[in-house]
Amino acid sequence: MGARHKQARDPRAHWLFLALTLPVLFGALLFQGWTENEVDGSTTKQSCTQPVPRSAAGAGPVLSVDGDRVRSAAMPAGTVALTYDGGPDPYWTPRLLTLLKKHRAHATFFLSGADAARYPALVRQIRGEGHEIGSRSYTGADLGNASGVRRALELRLTQGAFAGADGFRTRLLRMPMTTTVATLCAAEWPAVQRASAHGYLVVAADRSGREPSDGLVRQFSQTSLAYRETEGLLADRSAHRFTTISEGLGADASAMTDVAAPDRWAGTALIWFQWLGRGFVSTLTWVLTLAAALGLIRLFVLALFARAHVRRLERQRPGAPWLREIRDPVTVLVPAYNEEAGIGTTLHSLLASTHEQLQIIVIDDGSSDRTVEIANEYAEQDPRVQVVCQPNAGKAAALNHGLAYARCPYIVMVDADTVFEPDAVQRLIQPLAHPAVGAVSGNTKVGNRTRLLGRWQHLEYVFGFNLDRRMFEVLECMPTVPGAIGAFRIDALMGVGGLSEDTLAEDTDLTMALWRAGWRVVYEENAVAWTEVPTSLRQLWRQRYRWCYGTLQAMWKHRAAVREVGHAGRFGRRGLTYLLLFQVLLPLLAPVIDVFMLYSALFTGNPVKSVATWLGFLTVQLVVAAYALRLDGERRRPLWSLPFQLLVYRQLMYLVVLQSVVAFVTGSRLKWQRMHRSGTAAAAAQHIGGPHDRRSLTVTR
Template sequence: MVARHKQARDPRAHWLLLFLTLPVLFGALLFQGWTQNEVDGSPAKQDCTEPVPQDAAKAGPLLSVHGDRVESASMPAGTVALTYDGGPDPTWTPRLLALLKKHHAHATFFLSGAKAAEHPELVRQIRAAGHEIGSNTYTGADLGTASTARGKLELGLTQSAFAGADGFRTSLLRMPLTTTVPTMCGAEWPAAGRASDDGYLLVAADHAGKKPADGVVRQFSQTSLAYRETGQLLSDPHAKRFTTISESADSPAPAMKDVSAPQRWAGTGLIWFQDLGRSFVSALSWVLTIAAGLGLLRLLILVLYARAHVRRLERQRPAAPWLRRIKDPVTVLVPAYNEEAGIGGTLRSLLASTHRELQIIVIDDGSSDRTVEIATEYARRDRRVQVLRQANAGKAAALNHGLRYTRCPYVVMVDSDTVFEADAIERLIQPLAHPAIGAVSGNTKVGNRKRLLGRWQHLEYVFGFNLDRRMFEVLECMTTVPGAIGAFRLDALRGVGGLSEDTLAEDTDLTMALWRAGWKVVYEETAIAWTEVPTSLRQLWRQRYRWCYGTLQAMWKHRRAAVEVGHAGRFGRRGLSYLLLFQVLLPLLAPVIDVFMLYSALFTDSPVKSIVTWVGFLAAQTAVAAYALRLDGERRRTLWSLPFQLLVYRQLMYLVVIQSLVAFVGGSRLKWQRMHRSGTAAAAATHIDRTADGRRRLSATR
């Protein structure tokens, strides 16, 4: 048990899985966006700048273009070639097939490759009924305005979709957004030439005035209108034969040919990949709804209960829950491991406390720097300070060691990078006068907030942690008394066996154990301590990873609280449910909002709706953050950094939760991560002034 934290290791294997799966998922998402929308291709026909060449203007609807040479053919007299663009459509394609079967007619279906990959069973039905299939490109983009690479990709992917759907390729092509030969004008004509060079027979439609008796190629979309017009045409007495393009042109070679097994496998892979992208988009749509709902619900809950907490303070605290003022001696436990930069500032602030009856115990956890020397010097100067030493065993073991030397009925636990305000201890211990209260959480503030990363964490502490604690007190389900500033009854601590070494979040674990033992835990927002937060993303990642991983451990350890009675059951059903929904599930789902915004900006015709949604969500968060800053007596000008926090900082926190959850589920052990200290919390605390309403503000460091 003593060296358990040394034996733990960082989880690695799941990162390999993450790096392998994420590119596939995001690739499928981007591919789905490309197939459903337009990138490097226009969804509408562009106005022609030049007409088709003169010798092509009167060409037949079947074309081969080779430079300046144009070869064409028309339908024989009385022959009608029915052609259908787009699709296959799950509603109208089966109806058209039934109609054609009824009249013993055959047609040519120019299918979209993306639709063919989406509905391969319809492709097989078309072919099994004896009809012909041609290409209408993959997405139906205007080939005239698309790049050459995009054009080749459109045609090649369509052939792969056909190969995967029913093992064939086709030599027929209907250029999207064109009808008769003259509509292949402008940039369409060079694109037609490139397609002909690749072996395609281009199929246009005859002009509307040409009669079936003369032989025509009719063009329809797969819609209800096409169904009605096909029925009328099939009943035309002048149409003697309804057949496919190849049969009507008496082509010596079939338009559709079987492909090799490797080509079929590649096509099947394309269909699977598109299915993955489509499923991913569908899932993201649902997740987006859930994430947005949870996010807004959390903001609403925080505001409502923060207001309820303020009203409770106004009504109850002047008289209750405590009836007397605690002046008893207090033991302060300060665990320290290589904290030479901050231990001096911590001890100075404790010794300056307005609560003079103190027993300050510094427990050195095997430091290799000057921590012991600095603490010993303070002990030499003030008899209230005592220094204990032990081999490196972790924070929980250090605190338990200190508890064995505790002589006072009340215990305050302090991180060795934390600076207390002068009246913090006095304010912190007062709620313990109520006999049902076993622990009190103080108000932790960020000292080193000059830089952007510090400002982001400052907003998180005020907007997230402190608003949460106000709500937790009202709901009687405080989940964590922070290690930076917390007060406890000594008999409550001994009743639960001290601090457990089972988890990396020993403060959360202890708080949950106290609830289950029948004690109440409250929040004292006027007891303020300044802490030093990580100054680099690497340090922040390590700290939050440990916090999140440890919280998951504590939640699992105390999961049975949800079915218990009394205070324990209330805590379990409210506190654990909140953590599960808003600290685990919401961070897992919230990235969808950002992913969908990017997806919409890239692939939708009008991304305004998504952008407005994102901006609206930001506005709601900003309003709640402003309210939280006001409650904590903080200046609201810090809010300018909130949008940047949502773009960078929030993403890091998402990854922390994801990694922690995967590591926890996978059974990985996490080693203790220590943050490098610079002692800036002490510097921040020297610039505190008091506002007119008695709340603190930081003057020089903001």
């Protein structure tokens, strides 16, 4: 239809927002995965294929390597250097510190940079109580087999974490997953050489069997076993003393030095960034679990209510008020703007209707093609067709213009690309025999479904829209009577002032207004009309962007319904809540969840779990989709395309919702995005198998 709303902001800003958000999100997840040693890292020590060089075979536990030259040192006789790997640990580190303080002993803690960034207060406590701190890399990955980039980051980020935690850097390094010098073999030795070239002293442990009287470097992890062994050592201090690595070596200066303010700031930023990353991943885990649960509950509820809808029809239809068949004249409004490709087939299908008492009004909304000429040809051949024209003003204005010419108590609104089944009008108006029913939604089917994009939309119409409509009718909260096929009481329409031009989803806006005015809205699944859906992703995006944006406008306009009573209150608390939860909030989270699932599948240690979860969810959707196709009398053959719909089409719809919300929140106003029509719906519908008679859909004029 024609343009009515002007664009107030450049939509490219929304694209820029989307283009930046997901890469940043994925980058944050990737860093967190790297921090957890899940990306480009190894947590398993590989077996040695060659021993350490001969020059290091008898070296002491403290090494400095310059090329092939190895300098080493050991603790002096009677001295034991207690060293603890890993942490800081919120449970064992404070207990070890208390134990050491009790015996007035000092030790060297080789800390993980990631844990130091996570518990900076413990780093300050360790240093504040006179202990020494060394680096055990950032994540504890095997530095000998890690990439060069990872090795550099492991050491640099650890120094950054120390700088942010307490403003220092350290020269001491313990290679992860090593004990004695002999374990620094194979690929580990070149890593030791590179670390020494950057000024590190590499600290191993003395081999087992060496006595404290000879001088000893003891290595512990921060565990209950380490605590008990330390307690046993400290209980007997008569033969030896306990000290740090630096003190044991008699170093003139501490291995820890203060850093400048810029390094502290950078370290603080690292700590905050890691804190945000952990919180983000933790939140995403809960959100993913909740979203998956809600998605499964929704599928179960849709299937449950669809069955309840079928049983209700089986039970109520024989005694329903609309068993009295309506034969009254019906006015059909056909708004048209540049619809020369489809207006002829639409009018032909209406004139072939089994409900012959029709007043068909074609409202031309300022078309610049042959729409008026084609419609006038039908008007000349059949007096039931009437053509009225107006300057381009939009679909809502065109329908209101047509209402002024209506002479019948019942109104059917039709899109100019829609092809009706012969009995569609007759079936559509029957529920209006009930005095409380103000509007009826028909069953819109996709005609041009031969290509993949059309099949995806066909599944969406049947699996999504129609299952929702069945549930909405049972819960009495139908939010939309589609513009392609809908019936109304004329007094209900006039009672709400006709169609509003406040939103781009005039059909949703009108339906919500009817609920708030006290009318019921129902679904007639047997009133079938065929429509032409977009054939390109660009057309689909523009159409769904308008739909979603208009729905947001209508939801905001009618938000007060949640506080009202009667039909309006039921609609507001059920319908608006459902739309907000499943058509706004969950789609907003869906791209984030998909990125997290992709991250879990590719970069975590358990991709099978992620893939199995996705396949399980897909299986449930296939079952429910098959049931929906059965209810609609459709073949199950298109189900093969559902997995690809989840991977491609569904992501596009999520991004549409995201851009629509951004545009709505920022106050952008959109123009009507008209889809280019090719007039293929009728021709395609003839070749689709099913229960409906399509002999009257022949394209003629």
